[in-house]
Amino acid sequence: MEKISVIGGKRLHGSITVGGMKNAALPILLGTILVGDKCVIENLPEISDIKSSLDILSSLGATVKMLDRTTVEINTASVRPGTMPYELARSMRASYYVVGAELGRFGTSRAACPGGCDFGVRPIDQHIKGFEALGAKVDVVDGCINCVAPEGLTGSSIYMDIVSVGATINIMLAAVLAKGMTVIDNAAKEPHVVDVANFLNTCGADISGAGTDVIKIRGVESLHGVTYAIIPDMIEAGTFMMCAAATGSDLTIENVIPKHLESITAKLEEMGVDIEDFGDAVRVKSVQGPLRRINVKTMPYPGYPTDMNPQIAVLLCLAQGTSILTEGVWDTRFKYVEELTRMGAHITVDGRKAVIEGVSALKPATVKCSDLRAGAAMVIAALATEGETVIENIYHIERGYEHLCEKLRGAGADIKKIYVPDTGSATKAV
Ligand code: EPZ
Numbered sequence: 408m409e410k411i412s413v414i415g416g417k418r419l420h421g422s423i424t425v426g427g428m429k430n431a432a433l434p435i436l437l438g439t440i441l442v443g444d445k446c447v448i449e450n451l452p453e454i455s456d457i458k459s460s461l462d463i464l465s466s467l468g469a470t471v472k473m474l475d476r477t478t479v480e481i482n483t484a485s486v487r488p489g490t491m492p493y494e495l496a497r498s499m500r501a502s503y504y505v506v507g508a509e510l511g512r513f514g515t516s517r518a519a520c521p522g523g524c525d526f527g528v529r530p531i532d533q534h535i536k537g538f539e540a541l542g543a544k545v546d547v548v549d550g551c552i553n554c555v556a557p558e559g560l561t562g563s564s565i566y567m568d569i570v571s572v573g574a575t576i577n578i579m580l581a582a583v584l585a586k587g588m589t590v591i592d593n594a595a596k597e598p599h600v601v602d603v604a605n606f607l608n609t610c611g612a613d614i615s616g617a618g619t620d621v622i623k624i625r626g627v628e629s630l631h632g633v634t635y636a637i638i639p640d641m642i643e644a645g646t647f648m649m650c651a652a653a654t655g656s657d658l659t660i661e662n663v664i665p666k667h668l669e670s671i672t673a674k675l676e677e678m679g680v681d682i683e684d685f686g687d688a689v690r691v692k693s694v695q696g697p698l699r700r701i702n703v704k705t706m707p708y709p710g711y712p713t714d715m716n717p718q719i720a721v722l723l724c725l726a727q728g729t730s731i732l733t734e735g736v737w738d739t740r741f742k743y744v745e746e747l748t749r750m751g752a753h754i755t756v757d758g759r760k761a762v763i764e765g766v767s768a769l770k771p772a773t774v775k776c777s778d779l780r781a782g783a784a785m786v787i788a789a790l791a792t793e794g795e796t797v798i799e800n801i802y803h804i805e806r807g808y809e810h811l812c813e814k815l816r817g818a819g820a821d822i823k824k825i826y827v828p829d830t831g832s833a834t835k836a837v
Pocket of ligand 1: 428429430433480500501528529530531532533534536569570571572573574595713714736738779780807
């Protein structure tokens with residue numbers, strides 16, 4: 408079993424470079440299904456969710472060739488729809504983009520319902536509503552999504568009842584090759600939605616308005632292959648900003664788009680942290696004295712991101728006074744609270760609200776990751792805590808953070824992966 412061991416209490420320094428954005432890369436990789444031609448995708452993060460997406464593409468009949476660590480060549484000419492293996496569909500949330508892409512290109516798709524982090528019920532009704540509005544017949548039976556549009560898809564106006572990143576992207580994928588115009592109203596505005604639209608437009612699609620709440624997609628006959636580079640990961644960047652702030656450090660985060668980090672920057676500044684913007688890098692400079700208490704509510708972009716909820720909770724634990732952290736997107740995003748409590752945090756959760764009373768320091772402990780961003784929070788807490796903290800269930804972290812230990816070690820952290828054989832006591836560094 409692999410775990411992460413952190414000897415905390417050290418300041419970070421120098422710089423860390425951010426990789427490509429997971430939540431843009433996944434739909435772009437699976438969106439190549441629509442292209443039916445050769446695409447080269449650059450700046451991929453080296454994480455297990457990307458490997459799963461490439462495995463999905465291979466299983467569907469695409470040829471997939473890594474050109475270097477972060478660049479892949481994919482040819483989807485020979486893809487056969489409806490053949491994604493159950494285990495791969497269940498391995499992550501983003502597998503549902505196969506449905507939008509297959510439906511768009513072939514007018515048919517069949518896939519197991521997706522897996523992903525456990526935030527309570529994760530409905531896909533808005534995806535289905537969109538596919539149906541485009542003319543597909545959709546059934547969800549025995550955990551499988553079956554879609555068919557024998558006459559092909561036809562553009563339509565779709566009002567999203569809830570702002571959903573996944574549904575916005577999936578409908579966009581399905582609509583790109585549909586006949587006529589599709590309008591998505593109340594669309595998600597996240598930078599990854601824009602990146603997917605930019606990728607598709609580079610392939611010959613006609614999408615306008617991505618990044619606003621009305622996206623218009625004029626259907627085109629076909630797409631063509633391209634070379635496309637994924638944008639930097641704002642959540643990875645934000646996580647490193649929190650690592651710096653929690654450890655009282657002076658750290659530069661490179662390869663970022665500061666505009667995407669505005670809500671995170673604003674909250675850190677409110678807590679008394681200095682952030683300097685260098686155009687493609689941000690410097691996080693902690694000032695003397697304790698962090699200030701604040702209230703935070705997570706929201707769709709451009710609000711403070713739900714995927715930065717657990718990370719800021721750690722900072723609020725270390726701030727002076729009582730803060731309130733409200734989750735505005737998911738029903739259940741506070742599973743990590745139990746683990747922080749083992750480290751001495753004082754947090755009371757009531758539904759979607761956590762009341763966090765600052766403590767002077769956290770204590771080292773053995774803790775578990777309950778999901779990807781919860782895992783990142785465990786790392787931040789461990790870095791800020793004197794003594795050794797051991798983090799278990801790190802496969803969650805590896806789904807979404809590339810070389811986390813190496814990157815943090817390069818900035819002065821004492822962090823390593825350890826391998827603990829199931830049977831016993833021996834431990835070796837890996
Ligand atoms: C994406 O999930 C991200 N995942 C999540 O990132 C992120 O937390 C989430 O967007 C919100 O930003 C990927 O991009 C792969 P949603 P997604 O559809 O698309 C409700 C991470 O750590 N909803 O925007 O599944 C839903 O229940 C992760 O990287 C419906 O009611 O999220 C939620 O309350 C985990 N019906 C809200 O909308 C639907 O049909 C937002 O969900 C769809 C969603």
